[in-house]
Amino acid sequence: NAGVMQNPRHLVRRRGQEARLRCSPMKGHSHVYWYRQLPEEGLKFMVYLQKENIIDESGMPKERFSAEFPKEGPSILRIQQVVRGDSAAYFCASSSGQGNYEQYFGPGTRLTVT
Amino acid sequence: DQQVKQNSPSLSVQEGRISILNCDYTNSMFDYFLWYKKYPAEGPTFLISISSIKDKNEDGRFTVFLNKSAKHLSLHIVPSQPGDSAVYFCAASDESSGGSNYKLTFGKGTLLTVNP
Numbered sequence: 001n002a003g004v005m006q007n008p009r010h011l012v013r014r015r016g017q018e019a020r021l022r023c024s025p026m027k028g029h030s031h032v033y034w035y036r037q038l039p040e041e042g043l044k045f046m047v048y049l050q051k052e053n054i055i056d057e058s059g060m061p062k063e064r065f066s067a068e069f070p071k072e073g074p075s076i077l078r079i080q081q082v083v084r085g086d087s088a089a090y091f092c093a094s095s096s097g098q099g100n101y102e103q104y105f106g107p108g109t110r111l112t113v114t
Numbered sequence: 115d116q117q118v119k120q121n122s123p124s125l126s127v128q129e130g131r132i133s134i135l136n137c138d139y140t141n142s143m144f145d146y147f148l149w150y151k152k153y154p155a156e157g158p159t160f161l162i163s164i165s166s167i168k169d170k171n172e173d174g175r176f177t178v179f180l181n182k183s184a185k186h187l188s189l190h191i192v193p194s195q196p197g198d199s200a201v202y203f204c205a206a207s208d209e210s211s212g213g214s215n216y217k218l219t220f221g222k223g224t225l226l227t228v229n230p
Contacts, residue, residue, distance in 0.1 A: 103160070
């Protein structure tokens with residue numbers, strides 16, 4: 001499967017726990033984007049990364065959220081001390097370049113905080 | 115502040131007829147527009163895009179029209195098929211300084227139902 005992979009597909013966490021969401025971009029893509037979709041809303045940009053670099057994290061909440069895209073391995077979106085308001089679908093996308101390149105999305109991780 | 119608006123939450127059409135999905139935007143800096151289709155429990159799938167230097171782009175059954183003066187774009191699907199039933203998202207990016215045109219701004223989506 002050469003598409004964008006995300007895991008887990010579903011994640012349940014209690015308030016105060018940590019959530020780790022993983023994304024493997026399409027083969028040959030080195031640009032990764034994370035978006036969040038709250039219920040009844042459109043997708044909202046969170047962060048844009050290239051290998052070992054955070055290019056733009058302007059959409060990330062200032063606290064508890066972090067992202068990385070190491071030289072080896074998948075991109076990780078980490079949410080510390082989760083709260084109920086973090087419950088959402090988190091989508092990762094990748095592209096082959098910056099700018100007007102189509103972004104291809106993974107199936108998403110649905111995070112539920114109980 | 116909703117910069118990309120899809121004012122119709124849902125649309126129902128008969129198989130074989132034309133589906134027209136609409137999208138309005140407020141940010142005049144947007145210069146690239148995309149339509150994505152999304153099935154439940156899946157990620158959005160890219161359908162078609164258009165640059166602001168064009169007013170029409172066609173790909174098979176899908177055509178996107180852009181009216182820059184009205185800040186309006188539409189997606190036409192003809193003929194519509196039951197498999198087209200999905201949520202359709204309009205998205206936009208801008209060529210602002212710093213080249214942040216990777217940042218897609220999405221509308222809330224329109225649920226299209228194509229009845230056999």
